[in-house]
Amino acid sequence: MRITLLGTGAALPDPDRCQSSILITLDNGRHFLFDCGEGATRQMVRANVNPADVGWVFFTHLHYDHICGFPFFVLTSWIFNRSGSPKVFGPRGTRHYVDHLFEEGAFRIDILARSQYALRRKNLEAVRPEVSELSPGPVYQDEHVRVTADWVEHIPRDICECFGVRIEAEGKVIAFSGDTAPCESMVTLARNADLLIHECTFPQSFIEHRRKSGVGTFAHTSPGELGELASRASAKSLVATHFGHFDSTSPVLKRAAGAHLPVDLMGPERLDEIARDIRKNYSGPVRLARDLMRIDL
Ligand SMILES: [Zn+2]
Numbered sequence: 001m002r003i004t005l006l007g008t009g010a011a012l013p014d015p016d017r018c019q020s021s022i023l024i025t026l027d028n029g030r031h032f033l034f035d036c037g038e039g040a041t042r043q044m045v046r047a048n049v050n051p052a053d054v055g056w057v058f059f060t061h062l063h064y065d066h067i068c069g070f071p072f073f074v075l076t077s078w079i080f081n082r083s084g085s086p087k088v089f090g091p092r093g094t095r096h097y098v099d100h101l102f103e104e105g106a107f108r109i110d111i112l113a114r115s116q117y118a119l120r121r122k123n124l125e126a127v128r129p130e131v132s133e134l135s136p137g138p139v140y141q142d143e144h145v146r147v148t149a150d151w152v153e154h155i156p157r158d159i160c161e162c163f164g165v166r167i168e169a170e171g172k173v174i175a176f177s178g179d180t181a182p183c184e185s186m187v188t189l190a191r192n193a194d195l196l197i198h199e200c201t202f203p204q205s206f207i208e209h210r211r212k213s214g215v216g217t218f219a220h221t222s223p224g225e226l227g228e229l230a231s232r233a234s235a236k237s238l239v240a241t242h243f244g245h246f247d248s249t250s251p252v253l254k255r256a257a258g259a260h261l262p263v264d265l266m267g268p269e270r271l272d273e274i275a276r277d278i279r280k281n282y283s284g285p286v287r288l289a290r291d292l293m294r295i296d297l
Pocket residue numbers: 010011020063065066179242
């Protein structure tokens with residue numbers, strides 16, 4: 001199978017990183033999309049994947065950097081002649097989100113206008129996603145793949161459940177954290193995984209700065225904590241992702257992010273800090289994600 005990291009950034013509009021999105025493509029050609037942040041669809045096209053061929057989507061949680069590319073994904077797949085409805089899995093609230101987007105929601109007029117053409121009326125199921133809201137446990141299974149989810153620790157659960165996942169396919173195991181602080185459920189999901197893809201939103205130097213300035217970062221995983229978690233899970237290899245723009249050199253981002261980030265510390269050298277701190281606690285192979293990174297397993 002191949003794993004394509006479509007988007008590896010976090011909430012800000014980063015010129016070098018799209019928002020969170022990972023595409024897993026099995027050898028039989030089936031695609032599984034995990035999160036659909038801004039830029040996901042364009043990145044699929046860059047990765048030579050037709051969005052209309054991606055019919056299975058999982059939202060780890062409902063922060064906008066994980067879901068706001070979804071309407072564009074659905075609408076362009078409709079225009080690209082998707083047949084059938086995309087299947088969407090996510091936490092409680094996913095149905096509400098999806099119901100407010102298409103024929104009865106924000107894009108009602110667009111859909112009405114385009115469906116004046118017979119060709120567009122033919123595949124209106126493409127804008128009628130089939131939504132399943134999840135509980136911890138098995139999410140999906142067929143003869144090729146099994147997906148299991150569990151709660152992780154990111155947003156208070158009464159506001160939004162947040163999921164990490166374990167994907168078993170072709171004799172391999174991939175675990176993906178979504179956004180989370182280090183937690184036992186993620187260790188379990190990642191147990192002996194061939195590949196653990198885990199968030200690592202801020203380097204330690206940023207966390208210290210943010211702690212002093214009173215901006216909380218406790219719902220994410222630091223590089224040191226990530227190394228420890230990967231070791232405890234006996235993950236065979238690790239990709240750190242969901243980078244909070246700490247490596248950006250964009251002057252716009254630096255000016256705009258002043259309230260959130262220690263902008264003087266921003267720059268590509270922070271990636272060295274991240275790698276060093278992960279490796280203090282984890283001796284397996286480590287990759288730092290960048291957009292369109294492809295991993296063949
Ligand atoms: Zn996020």
